[in-house]
Amino acid sequence: MLSLVAVPGDPHDLASLELSATEMRVMARTVVDRLVDHITSLSDLPASGLVEDGADYGRAMREPPPEQGAELEALLAPLLDDWALRSFNCAGPGYLAYVPGGGIFPAALADLIADGINRYTGVWNAAPALVQLEANVLDWLRDWMDFPATTRGLLTTGGSMATFTAIVTARHKLLGPALREGVLYTSTQAHHCVAKAAQLAGILPDRVRVIDVDECERLRVDRLAEAIEVDRRAGLRPFMVVSAAGTTNTGAIDPLDAIADLCATEQLWHHCDGAYGGFFHMCPELRPLLAGLSRADSLTLDPHKGLFLPFGTGALLVRDGEALRAAHAGHAGYLPPLPPSDIYNPAQFGPELSRPFRGLRLWLPLKLFGAERFRAALAEKRALALQCAERLTAVAGLQLLAPPPLSLFAYQLGWDGATGEQRNAATLALLEGVNRRNRVLLTGAPVGEHFYGRVCVLCFRTRQANIDACVEDLGAEAAAILKARR
Ligand SMILES: Cc1ncc(COP(=O)(O)O)c(C=O)c1O
Structure with a gap:
C-alpha cells in the first residue's frame, strides 16, 4: 500500500512524470473522497465564506515556484479546507445571487x-x-x-x-x-x-x-x-x-x-x-x-x-x-x-x-x-422563483418590478412617500441584512436611477427549504428596516 507521505513518482528518475497505477488510484481516491466530503457539506456552509479580506489574504499567499514536489494531502488540505471556503458558496443551495451555475458531479467526472x-x-x-x-x-x-x-x-x-x-x-x-x-x-x-x-x-x-x-x-x-x-x-x-x-x-x-x-x-x-x-x-x-x-x-x-x-x-x-x-x-x-x-x-x-x-x-x-431530468430541474427553478415572488408580495414595503419572466426577478423596498434615493438605500440595506444572516446570498443591480434587489433561482441545489429561508430573511429584514425608520 502506497503511503501518501511520499511524493509520488520515482525520486531517482526525475525526468519521468509518470505515476504507477497504484499511485494514480490512491491519488484519485484521495481527491474524490475529499471532493465528496466538500460537496456533501455545501448545504451546511454559509452562503458566503470570508471574502472581505481577499486582497490582503491574496497578497500573503504569493509564493515562489516550487522547486521540489510536495505531498498531495498537504496540498489538498489548505485548498479545500481554507482557500475554497473563502468564496461565495455559488455551488451551494442558498446561492440566489448574480446568475447561479451549479456544478453537477458527472461533469467533474x-x-x-x-x-x-x-x-x-x-x-x-x-x-x-x-x-x-x-x-x-x-x-x-x-x-x-x-x-x-x-x-x-x-x-x-x-x-x-x-x-x-x-x-x-x-x-x-x-x-x-x-x-x-x-x-x-x-x-x-x-x-x-x-x-x-x-x-x-x-x-x-x-x-x-x-x-x-x-x-x-x-x-x-x-x-x-x-x-x-x-x-x-x-x-x-x-x-x-x-x-x-x-x-x-x-x-x-x-x-x-x-x-x-x-x-x-x-x-x-x-x-x-x-x-x-x-x-x-x-x-x-x-x-x-x-x-x-x-x-x-x-x-x-x-x-x-x-x-x-x-x-x-x-x-x-x-x-x-x-x-x-x-x-x-x-x-x-x-x-x-x-x-x-x-x-x-x-x-x-x-x-x-x-x-x-x-x-x-x-x-x-x-x-x-x-x-427529462434537466427539464424537470429547470421547471422546478422557475416554479420556485414564481412562488418566492408571490410570497414576497405579501411583505410590507416590498414591490416587485414585474413577476419573474423566468426564474429571476427584481424588487425594491420602500414606503409611501419614499424618494427614489430612500428606496435605493433601503433596498441596499435589505440585501446587506439578508446576506449577514448568510443563509442565502442575494445581489442587486443598478438600473437607471433605481437600485433593485434580485433573486435568481438557477442553482440545481436550490430547493424549497432555501426559498423558505429567502422569504423569511427578506421578510424579517424588511420589517426591521421599516420599523427602524418610524
Ligand atoms: C445574460 C448574460 N449574458 C452573458 C453573460 C456572460 O456569460 P459568461 O459569464 O458565461 O461569459 C452572462 C453572465 O452572467 C449573462 O447573465
Missing part, C-alpha cells in the same frame, strides 16, 4: 476523463468518434432551441466568448472589410459582454447603439427602428441587433418576435443572448415565454448556467452554419485534410485550434441523467 485521456479534439481527424460526441451535443442543443438543420454551433468557455464569436460571424458575413460603417444595436439592459465583444470584434463603441427599454426593462422596438433609420440616413450600415432572452439585471425578456420581424425587414443579423434564459426553452410549457427565440440568426447559451454545469462551458448556435464556418475557417498544410462537409470539425467553426474536449462535460451528464 467527465473533465477528469477528458483530461485523463487527453485526446486532441481540435481537428476531427485526430479523434473522429470523440468529436462526433461533441457534434451530437451541439445537434441536441439545436433541436432543443428549435433551430433548423442548417445550424452549426460551437462550444466555448462561456457566454461572453459565444457572443464574441457571433458578432465576428455577423460582421464577417454582412460587413466584409467595411467594419467602420457597421452599427450594432442592443439595449441599455444588455450584458456588458456585448459591448466588450463588439469592441474585440472591431465594432468600436461609437458604432454600438444602446436602445431604451420599456417599464419592464425590455428593449423598445420602436426606438430600435428609429435608431436604424437615423443611422441609414447618416450613410452607416446597421448590421446586427443583440437581444436578451433574460437579462442579468432583472430577468427581462426582450420582444424577440418583434425584433426578429424588424431584423427580417431591415436585413439585420439578430443575435439573441440566451446565456441566462435560453435553456428554459427546453421545457415545452415555458417556450411561449421565449417566443421568437428560435427565429434568431444566432443564440448564446451557457450550459454552465442553465444546464447546471461547472463554470467553463458556453455555446453558440448559428442558423446559417456556413456563415460560422466562413468566418472561422483556416487551414495549414501540416494539418490532416479537411473532412467531408457533413462532418463537424471544431477548428473550422471557432477561433481555437488546440482546445479541451468540452463536449464530454455535456455529453456524459446528459446521457447519464437524460434530458
